[in-house]
Amino acid sequence: MADTRPVKKVVLAYSGGLDTSIILKWLQTEYGAEVVTFTADLGQGEELGPAKEKALMLGIKPENVFIEDVREEFVRDYVFPMFRANTVYEGQYLLGTSIARPLIAKKQIEIARQVGADAVCHGATGKGNDQVRFELGYYALEPDIRVIAPWREWDFKSREHLLDFAEKHQIPIAKDKRGDAPFSVDANLLHSSSEGKVLEDPAVEAPEFVHQRTISPEDAPDKPTVFTMDFERGDPVAIDGEAMSPATLLTKLNQLGHDNGIGRLDLVENRFVGMKSRGVYETPGGTILLTAHRGIESITLDGGAGHLKDELMPRYASLVYNGFWFSPEREMLQAMIDKSQENVTGRVRVKLYKGNVTVIGREAPFPLYDQQLVTFEEGAVAYDQRDAAGFIRLNALRLRVLAQRDRRAGKA
Numbered sequence: 001m002a003d004t005r006p007v008k009k010v011v012l013a014y015s016g017g018l019d020t021s022i023i024l025k026w027l028q029t030e031y032g033a034e035v036v037t038f039t040a041d042l043g044q045g046e047e048l049g050p051a052k053e054k055a056l057m058l059g060i061k062p063e064n065v066f067i068e069d070v071r072e073e074f075v076r077d078y079v080f081p082m083f084r085a086n087t088v089y090e091g092q093y094l095l096g097t098s099i100a101r102p103l104i105a106k107k108q109i110e111i112a113r114q115v116g117a118d119a120v121c122h123g124a125t126g127k128g129n130d131q132v133r134f135e136l137g138y139y140a141l142e143p144d145i146r147v148i149a150p151w152r153e154w155d156f157k158s159r160e161h162l163l164d165f166a167e168k169h170q171i172p173i174a175k176d177k178r179g180d181a182p183f184s185v186d187a188n189l190l191h192s193s194s195e196g197k198v199l200e201d202p203a204v205e206a207p208e209f210v211h212q213r214t215i216s217p218e219d220a221p222d223k224p225t226v227f228t229m230d231f232e233r234g235d236p237v238a239i240d241g242e243a244m245s246p247a248t249l250l251t252k253l254n255q256l257g258h259d260n261g262i263g264r265l266d267l268v269e270n271r272f273v274g275m276k277s278r279g280v281y282e283t284p285g286g287t288i289l290l291t292a293h294r295g296i297e298s299i300t301l302d303g304g305a306g307h308l309k310d311e312l313m314p315r316y317a318s319l320v321y322n323g324f325w326f327s328p329e330r331e332m333l334q335a336m337i338d339k340s341q342e343n344v345t346g347r348v349r350v351k352l353y354k355g356n357v358t359v360i361g362r363e364a365p366f367p368l369y370d371q372q373l374v375t376f377e378e379g380a381v382a383y384d385q386r387d388a389a390g391f392i393r394l395n396a397l398r399l400r401v402l403a404q405r406d407r408r409a410g411k412a
Contacts, residue, residue, distance in 0.1 A: 005146055009034045010119040011112045013104055013134070016051025018173060020123045022162055023150045024058055025169045027121060030154070036064040038111050040104050043071045043189025043247065058171070066111055071189055074103055075246035079190055082320060083289055084234040084344075085309065085337045086297075089317040092267055094283045094290065096191025101130060102325035105137025112145065119146035126152040129272050133323035140326035183210060189250055191263075191283040202268050202278045213254065213282035217261030217355030224353040225260055226360070229289075231296045231348070234341030236289060250285045257284020260352040272322045288350065288357050295348040295359035299369040305340050312336070 010027055014020045014037035027035050037055045039048055048067050055065045078099050089095055108120045120138055124130035131149055138145050156162050166173050183197045192212040199206055208216060230238035237243060239252050257263050263284035271277055297306060312333060319330040346364030350357065373383055 003146055005118075007031045007033045007119045007146055007148070009036060009115065009117040010121050010146075010148060011036045011038055011108045011115070011117045012121045013108055013123060014039050014051060014055060015123070016048070016054050018166065018171070019162075021054060021058060021171050022166050023121065023123050024055070024060070025171060026150055026154060026165070027148070028059065029169075031148070033119070034064070035060055036066065036111060036115055036117055038066045038068070038104075038108055040107060041067070041069040041071060042074050042100055042103075043251070044187040046187075054172070064115070068107065070103060070107065071247040072245060074100065075189060075250050078103055078325075079250065079286075080235045080246060081334055081338070083286070083293055084341050085313055085316050085333070086290060086294060087313060087317045087320060088290070089321045090267075090269055092265055093269060093281060093321075094191065094265075094286045095317065095320050096188065096281060096283050096286065097130070097186050097193050098133060098321045098323075099190065099325075100188045101133035101323065102137045105134050106141060109138060109141045109145065112142070119148055121148040121150065124149070124151065127273065127275070128277075129321070129323070132272055133325075136323040137326060185212065187212060189247060189254070190286050191281055193282075194280045195277060199278055199280055206266055206280045210280050211264065211282060214258050214264055214284050215261050217264075220259070220261040220354045224351050225256060226349065226351050227256065228347050228349050229292045230346070231293070232345050234293070234297075234338070234344040236292070250289070253285030253288050256352060257288055261355040262352055262357055263287035264355070288352070291357040291359060292348045292350050293344075295350075295362050296346050296364065297344055298359075299362050299367040300344045300346060300364045301340060302368060309337065309340055 010031070010033045012020065012024055012027065012035055014024065016039060024035055024037065027033050037051075037060055039051045041048055052065050052067055056062065082095065082099055087095060089098075105120075111117070112120055122131065122134040124134060126149070131152070135147050135149070138147055156165065163173060165171075183194045183199050186193045194206075194210050194212070198204075199210065227240050229236050230241070235246075236249055236253075239249060244252065263282050263286065265281040265283070266278075267281060268276055268278045301309075316330065316333045316337070319325070319327060319333070324330055343364075343366055346362065346367070348359050349361035351360045352358075370382075
C-alpha cells in the first residue's frame, strides 16, 4: 500500500552523479519538498567536493548539504565485525556493497532527526538488492519514517527520458552520458563492483578495462610479496609491526592486493528479489584479510567453536546480503562470533603472488596448537595412542550395527 503522507523535508542519499542529481530535482518538482543531501565518504576514491558544489547549484541550502568521512566507522563497525565471521555469500562474494548500505541508512536517519525531516530517499532501482537493504535499515532505526524510492515511482520509461528531464532542468550531463555507459560501478574502501551492459552476458569474459582495483594477475610481479599481519581479538591491528587504524590498514591491504592481482571475482549470484545477476567484484584487501584471519584462527580457535562458526556463517552472510544488519538475529550471531574471538590474537605471515594469497606462518601468545601433542617423536605425555582403539570402537558401534542389520536383510 502506497504511503501518501505529505513530505516537507527529505534526506537524500546523494552521490553527486547524474542519477541522484535527477532524483534531487525530481523530489523538488514532484513533492515540492525541501531536500537535504547526504554524501558519505566510504573510500570510493572520488573527490566529494563536486558533489557539494552540484547540490548547491541545484538549489540546496548550504546548511542542508551534509558530507561526512565515515571510512573509519565503516571499517571498524561494519567491515571488521563481518570479517570476524569469515563471511562469504554463496561461497565467493565478500559482500562489499551489502555491508555499506546499513551505515548509509543509519546516517540518513541521524540527519533526518537532526534537521526534522519526515522522509528519506535512496537512488536504488526496483530490480536490485539495495532498495531492500536501504529500506530495511530505515525502518529498523525509525519505524514510522516515510521512504521515497523514485525508481519505483516516477514515470520515466527510458534512459533518454531521464536525460531529457536533466536537460530541461539544467542538470549537467557528462558528454558520454548520452550514449550507453559500458557498465555501472559501485565502490567503497572494501571493494568495487561492476554490473550491467558489457557484463550482462555471463558467457563472455569481462574486458580488462572493467577492473577498477587490481592489476591482472598475469601482469603482477614475478617476485612474491611477504609481510606480517597482527591480530587482536579477531581484528587486524598492524602490518609488518606498524600499528594502523582500521581504515588505514585496509587501505594498505588494498594496495598490496592491487599490486599482486589479488581479489578478482566474476560471479553470477542470486539476488534477494529473486533474479540472478552477473557482477565483477574486486576485493583486494578483503581477500587478504579473510585468508589471514583464518590463519590466525587455525591456532587460536577451538575446533568445535570454529566448526560451529562455519556452520552459522552462511546464515550470517545471507542476513548481511539481504539487508538485515539491524535485525536481532544478526546481532545474536554477532555476539556469539565476537565471543569466539576473545583469544584470536597473534601474528600471521602472508605471501602474495600473482593473484594468490597464502599463509606461510602463524604464531600466538596463547595458541591451542601444541607441538608436543602432534609430534611423532617420543615424549608426548598428554596423549596415549592406545586410547585411540577404544575411541574408534565406540564411534564405529552404530556403523557395525547398521552393517549387521543390512547383512540380515540380505542387502550386504
